[in-house]
Amino acid sequence: MNEKRPGPVLERSEGIEHAGFKDTQEVAAIIDKYKGEIGQLISILQDIQAKLYYLPKEALVQVSETMGIPLSRVYSVATFFKAFSLKPRGRHMINVCLGTACHVRGASKLLEQIERSLKISRGETTGDFKFTLETLNCMGCCALGPVVRIDGRYFGQMSAGKVDLILNKYE
Amino acid sequence: MTFDEIRRRAISEREALEASEKPHIFIGTATCGRSAGALAVREAIKAELERRRIDAIITEVGCIGLCYAEPLVDITKSGRPRICYGNVTPEIATQLIEDYIVNDNPRPDLALGTIGDGSIEGIPKFFDLAVLKPQVRISLRNCGFIDPENINHYIARDGYSGLAKALGVSPKAVIDEVWKSGLRGRGGAGFPTARKWEFCRSAVGKEKYIICNADEGDPGAFMDRDLLEGDPHSVLEGMLIGAYAIGAAEGYIYCRAEYPLAIARLNIALRQMREYGLLGDSILGSDFSFDIRIKEGAGAFVCGEETALMMSIEGKRGMPRSRPPFPAISGLWGKPTNINNVETWADVSAILQRGGEWFASYGTEKSKGTKNFSLAGKVRCTGLIEVPMGITIRQIVYGIGGGIPGDKKFKGVQTGGPSGGCLPASALDLPVDYESLTAAGSIMGSGGMIVMDEDTCMVDMARYFLTFTQAESCGKCVPCRVGTRQMLDILERVSKGDGEPDDIEKLEKLAITVRDCSLCALGGTAPNPVLTTIRYFRDEYEAHINEKRCPALVCKALISYYILPEKCEGCGICLRDCPVEAISGGKRMVHIIDQDRCIKCGTCLDVCPPRFSAVVKVSGQHITVPEKPIPVIMSKEERVKGNGNH
Ligand SMILES: Cc1cc2nc3c(=O)[nH]c(=O)nc-3n(C[C@H](O)[C@H](O)[C@H](O)COP(=O)(O)O)c2cc1C
Ligand code: FES
DSSP states (O other): OOTTSOSTHHHHHHSOOSTTOOOHHHHHHHHHHTTTOGGGHHHHHHHHHHHHSSOOHHHHHHHHHHHTOOHHHHHHHHHHSTTOOSSOOOSEEEEEEOSHHHHHTTHHHHHHHHHHHHTOOTTOBOTTSSEEEEEESOOSOGGGOSOEEETTEEEOSOOGGGHHHHHTTOO | OOHHHHHHHHHHHHHHHHHOSSOEEEEEOSHHHHHTTHHHHHHHHHHHHHHTTOOOEEEEEOOOSOGGGOSOEEEEOTTSOEEEEOSOOHHHHHHHIIIIIITOOOOTTTEEEEESSSOOTTOOBGGGSTTTTTOOOSTTTTTTTSOTTOHHHHHHTTTTHHHHHHHTSOHHHHHHHHHHHTOBOSSSSOOBHHHHHHHHHHSSOSOOEEEEEEOOOSTTOOHHHHHHHHOHHHHHHHHHHHHHHHTOSEEEEEEOTTOHHHHHHHHHHHHHHHHTTSSBSSGGGSSOOBEEEEEEOOSOGGGGSHHHHHHHHTTSOOOOOOOSSOTTTSOGGGSOEEEEEHHHHHHHHHHHHHOHHHHHTSBOSSSBSEEEEEEEESOSSOEEEEEETTOBHHIIIIIISOSOGGGOOEEEEEESGGGSEEEEGGGTTOBOSHHHHHHTTOOOTTSEEEEEETTOOHHHHHHHHHHHHHHHOOSSSHHHHHHHHHHHHHHHHHHHTOOOTTHHHHHHHHHHHHHHHOSSHHHHHTTHHHHHHHHHHHHHHHHHHHSOOOTTSOOGGGEEEEEOTTTOOOOOHHHHHOTTOOEEOOTTBOOEEOTTTOOOOOHHHHHSOTTTOOEEEEESOOOOOOSSOOBHHHHHHHHHHTOOOO
């Protein structure tokens, strides 16, 4: 979807070295945009995640130090909300809806098929960082369930049979 | 510019548009339309118009509610009613341009109905269709008719006239008008809106806030999304009216991040309001000043709860706190705060535009006006509907919804999402109002309505909702955190066939503790799906527990797939498609499923050609099949001999 998505971030995040973290300026710019207001913590983390596709530990440390709030507080927010990920994600994000309307129309069967096709479970990323598979509860197009969203594109009335056909189109 | 000038300009713009000789094409491009392919249709229309050098006007509109017929395209030709076409593909759209716009054939075979004055032979009136006739559109008055990204469209249809009226009278008079309407909160609990406003208005403090709750966390509900995508200004006008009545200078919209289009359209709407002096200092020249900020949710159901929502706006973990103090006294940043649901706000703007008494003329004694529902699940005409309170569930499911697809049997309807309950066929004639639904063990909720047919297992439904609430419990209070976990454990056991005789009783006991002792309504209502399914579908629990059988053939651990030897023709399709290679056989050999390997995905049942129908799904039943693949012809011979099974 976006060439700028950082591929090799895993190494960076694994070597917890603060100094090795290269996105300090981007993070600083985001904090600046919200004038470092503590009340804007969630928006700041959302923006960082939108840029880096996940929340590297180094970024959380930087937010905590720049804004003068304890790291525990930043971490407590980052782990509370489902939208945040502390693990790097793949190039393409697959969201399978498990909302009620999709559930009664066989969403779990669909999810299992995707899990089999990609050989990962929900919440995981493929080894080549091509796909991350996540579930969510309702995208608001229940009438067309079961629904799958890949990188913001919606696929309504999905069936297990269509899975491979669609996934194969992604690079 | 004064409001009168703004309004006059918007109206003359609309009149010019209507008087235009050019064909006018409307395309529904809300999220639901998009997931059905509306954007491809839009591109095809644009390309075809270009190719034929036709000068037409294209307007992208929100959802009119007929999600089952998406993508929807409407065409108006000068001097004729507008024709609405359903299930439009890029090919059909291209064809319609040739047939109707060029050759003047309105294609009644593709049309759903006509809108507006006049008629066209062979096409019914849109609002006379069974799916629309019982509906009354108040909050959805503009959805599908205006360009949500153009404020003039809203203003030309009486938009902001409610605000103009409100600013001309005292805040107290505004609250009185809302009293007259009888409006109750549409976010779930049904608290009288005027009373809530009075509390906040009389609370001590100079700084006050108002909030629009657009978190829409019920998994299976999309009323608020449709409204925000299709007519954001109706909600924003309501907020301005509320802020004026309460005396608030700042407002927030808390919208879930799963709705990117709604957020984008809200941002556009706010910008246009600023340009017109409808937001900011001295609104419309009065001494009322007000501003609105959008806050995106980050994926937590509990943040729909008002106190948790406020924590989240403050940048903290979204955990609820005990009330009192109520937000009207101490809310956001400890200041008096009034929070209402998206639909409530859209109703407010209609009430000020047309009067409280007019609104109260719809509905029942205690539940006035209309309510939006997202009708989904096993029903023919899925979509967004707005109905007067007091309509029966039967009228909704069979009248508007057109019944169950495939002529399956109706089993139940789920209202209120994870906080609500599953009501059985005997509740079909229940009037939809706050009191009746509560008495039946469910709730009105925010408006999710999921229809379930005979293929839905009620134990599975209860397990599904508990999985949801258990995962979404914020963990602050013990009854909710631990109680939902224990209940889920029991339900999982039951659906795996490991249920024990006293499990139903245990569930009921736990449910009451969780319901009565939880800190917020998440835990307080989480047991509802369990309690109602036990109340109305106890026999299904008993079948799971005592007979290890799932009557609806849903719970995986209790079902098996078999290939009937006398029906199998050895075609090899299921064998090829089985994802785990659990099927053995060969050409013209009876196929056999290895039960130990089978993951019960159901692929074999789906792909077996209907003319063979050799695959069956059973529960609590054993079917004898050959041990090894045998020639198809042999199984036929044995069938003739009368001892088909080995
Ligand atoms: C767990 C939970 C989730 C809720 N989710 C929503 C929601 O998504 N939208 C909403 O408007 N109200 C929701 N509510 C209700 C709100 O707390 C609040 O009552 C409502 O926003 C008040 O607005 P109203 O008076 O206009 O209905 C939720 C309540 C609970 C306990
Ligand atoms: S339940 Fe899947 S989109 Fe709503």
